[in-house]
Amino acid sequence: MARPIWSGALTFGLVSLPVRLHSATESHTIRFRQLERGTSDRIRNKHVNERTGAEVAAEDMVKGLETDGTYVVVEPDELDEIAPGRSRTLEIDGFVDLDEVDPIYFDRTYWLAPKGEEYAKTYALLHEALSRTNRAGIATFVMRNREYLVAVKAEADVLAVHTLHWADEIRDPKEELSPVPGKRRLPEKELKTAVKLVETLDMEWHPEEYRDTYRERVLELVEAKAKGETYEKAEQPPQATDVVDLMDALQRSVDEAGERRGRGGKGRGKGSKGRKKPEGGLEELNKKQLYERAAHAGVPGRSTMNRDELIEALGKAS
Known part of the structure; x- marks a missing residue:
């Protein structure tokens, strides 16, 4: 404990x-060591006197707060x-x-x-x-x-x-953001489609199904470099949606989300009920176990998949 x-x-x-x-x-969080390039020599930080350049021992260091160009020294027991x-x-x-x-x-x-x-x-x-x-x-x-x-x-x-x-x-968003989004009149058709998309992607909150995929990719990178192997590069981020194509993008998003739900993919609405369970007891495994199987099977893109997508990919792989 x-x-x-x-x-x-x-x-x-x-x-x-x-x-x-x-x-x-x-x-x-993965914490890297600082090394000198071309060697395995670690680089360490030292506490030095800014004026003399001499190293200062821990017992000789005190806290000081600058006021009017001079420092007022405060001892630990004084703070207590x-x-x-x-x-x-x-x-x-x-x-x-x-x-x-x-x-x-x-x-x-x-x-x-x-x-x-x-x-x-x-x-x-x-x-x-x-x-x-x-x-x-x-x-x-x-x-x-x-x-x-x-x-x-x-x-x-x-x-x-x-x-x-x-x-x-707490920072004031009006002072920090430029431009400030604010409220504006929105086309009713686009707004209704956006609301429908949000409702179609409705899901329950299961934090155990989420993990630090970036950390996993870093570990995969380190393992691949250690073995002298190539590593899978991530896909480029999507381009910003053009305002002209916004309605089309929203509608296609609704259609695709509905199709995924019908196949038992992302989302936990009525469409996910009654789907055929994959063979091999995959439904009984948690997300970590599914990911380990996907890694063993060499499923591409597994680090970005949610639990249902892993089940679907493993079902196809088998």
Whole structure:
């Protein structure tokens, strides 16, 4: 079990609940080493004095903030002294309807656990209350010398803490985008066809069916280069749809989506029911197992396929 990254007390009203905070996600990003070209020699970064060029030891490095052209040095213990309570308390100010929190405010997610079995009842009471009311507790706390605004909400069986962006961290799209799309009058025929396309591509949300295909392609590239083999290059991105051809592109998209659904392809509407199951028990496999079979069978384009497309491709390959 992973060690908690923070521990303290979750408070709401006069209730104080000792808790531990754990990371809810982990990164699978491929991290390359920096090497000198033509060698296997690693390149390392060093902390050096900008003026003298001399290397500086970790114990001799301090934090400093520039003000009026000079630096004010702040020691680690001084940062702890200004917020001893805040760094040990996750204080809920109130509870809001989850539907009122714009998704743009959400940042990272953590799991919250009670510190011991003796606190399980209080933990369960808060979890059930939040679940029944569809509300989240808005709180602030200090972790690693930084204050966080968070939403405490009930997930399936546990409490989750979602860090939120501060209001002044949200960029105004009118200032960032050029041109700003805005609202405009749209041809009713094109709009109805676009709505039909969205409805035709309706599907259920199954996050386990999605994976980092770029990471897989990178690993395939590395494996191929290690063996001295050629590697499959990706297709070029599609050209932008011309405004003149927009209606035609929309209609063809609707037709193709309907055909795929009829064949049991992408989409989970009525058209996918009653289709003939492929042989070999492919329907019983998860997406990872299907992908492994597709890799073994040498199915081209497998890294961009969803689960239903993998089943169809493997059925043809067999």
